Amino acid sequence: METRLVVGDAERLRALLEAARGPTLFLVVAGATETSTIPGISIAGPSPEATVLTPTLDVEYLVAGRPVMLDVVPVSPEGLPTPAVITRAVLSLLDSVGYAAVDAGCKFAPRVPHLALPPRRPGARIDEGPALPRGTAERLYRAAKLLGETIARGHSLVAIGETIPGGTTVAAAVLEALGHGGLGRVSSSSARNPHGLRRRVVEAALRRLRRGATVFEAVDEVGDPVHVSVAGLAAGAASVGARVLLAGGTQMAAVLAILRAAEPGALAAVGVATTPWIIRDESSDLPGLVSEIAPGVPLAYTEFSLASSRYPGLRAYEQGYVKEGVGAGGALFLAAARGFSQEEVLAAVEAEYERITRGQGDAADRG
């Protein structure tokens, strides 16, 4: 597989690819925002109310191979699997990459071993009131930075993914709050990007924002626990000499915006790795966001296709469903850096999809 630079500095991308061949740690930051329960905002769950469980189930599946809190298959009724299937499949190939989930504020703590970031509190609906109690964003940033400083030592690369349904809507609010155009430019887990609904939610959130709010005040008001934690982790890992791969889609633009405001020096160590499905998505604009917020920071995607999969649930990624999450784009980046082929990764993803859908009837049927 080839990794392609979309925007940013080619030399920095080469340094990230080189770092990905050395000691690498893969972290997935999980958290919830009640914003995802607004009908129409997120398809990352069987119902709007159930979307707040998805981060817990995602990381339980990533770590233990199955969701633990609920006995469910991490696949939608239409057979669409969580992108964690890609991440887990790739990690099964990359057996020298250590990995862990980080609970930055799940609604329910994962019932598998995980890194806990105090105060571990989910975000509220940003259209109704403050997302987080005052001071939480800064506290999370500092805790995440400390985690990066301690656990990233000795690693050449730390890849950081996310799982937070509703996170793209919150990302749009954070981007707007920090002076970057976010509305109309973030992606969605749905093939139809709900820009109109999202605009109403974000505008309701922004109306409460005090002029001159600091970055952490802005996140407390209109953010969520995940983006600020990813930013803190990145700053901490960079401070001990690791390169940092933000493994995600348009939510990582919010992370860059937080980092630019909080600790701009850390951006020199950072790149963004996403999936081809995000780059191809015409309803969002990650390249524009990255190049405006953090000029020079490389944005790359790895050429990988599910079009030839035997499974319709996997082929749906090529129709614009799901697109990214749980670090899938970063996992593909690592696989490419370490020389794995499209065929090897596809075989691993299909094998994992088969394993989790075994006995589930249609979901795993060849289409």
Add this chain to the structure above:
Amino acid sequence: METRLVVGDAERLRALLEAARGPTLFLVVAGATETSTIPGISIAGPSPEATVLTPTLDVEYLVAGRPVMLDVVPVSPEGLPTPAVITRAVLSLLDSVGYAAVDAGCKFAPRVPHLALPPRRPGARIDEGPALPRGTAERLYRAAKLLGETIARGHSLVAIGETIPGGTTVAAAVLEALGHGGLGRVSSSSARNPHGLRRRVVEAALRRLRRGATVFEAVDEVGDPVHVSVAGLAAGAASVGARVLLAGGTQMAAVLAILRAAEPGALAAVGVATTPWIIRDESSDLPGLVSEIAPGVPLAYTEFSLASSRYPGLRAYEQGYVKEGVGAGGALFLAAARGFSQEEVLAAVEAEYERITRGQGDAADRG
């Protein structure tokens, strides 16, 4: 500094020293047992009741440089510092060693980033009733093993320390329950080993033990959350190709006994690194325990002395106080493997002791 083999296979010790020069992860497993609140069992706290807070404070200090839950100095009224001072000082020298605390069952979750091992439940007084609800020990072992399998990937060595006041008393009970002589052979944080009191506590615990109990049933009844978690972590790390350094004193004999019963194949990857103060302690017998429980497993200590320290609180280690904990012996092992001298380590320990006792009056006075 030189690392000396006490018992076990010299070739395995050489392999551990070699592994300690590669990618190394340092974990400290923290948990509480109410057994430490029995007056006379533990001096690891300002009062018997307060000893259950010590693991939380120890790992907060290790990670953040100060206890967070309480604004205290991690030094006893007599100026005796927690052994975490040695560990933290050494980790400041070993800047490529990643580290993290693991909460296996603290009374209060650490208010710093940490690895959480569900179900995260402290142990009860073993003289009064079952230590853990039925099934907890096996659940912790499996969770810890999964953590080892995921986070240890890519590391040549994983060092695992512990902090659990009362842990030596519980270790004696676990050793006896698993058919090894533990009573009269475990050490104590006090210069006067409370063998008589400990015998009464352990015998009360053992009276409840069912004949033919499995290893996990035995830990549920007379154990604590820490030893079984260290064993699970060791098994998980070994299964992904890492060598494992059990960094502690006589409690690690209980870990070896659990591992021998649960997963004896993992013992081939394991060694024990302790302090010279444990080896010199005539009231305990770690060499005898290790050689009986796990023949061939190397037990080593690193020659390091606090006798020439300017501070009486540090010199007290040479009089048999504290002796070991929070991975201190393992930290010294890593420092020796990476070529640090007695002078460099002593200077780092004294600098750290000065930092934490600044403004504390006598504690930091030169003696």
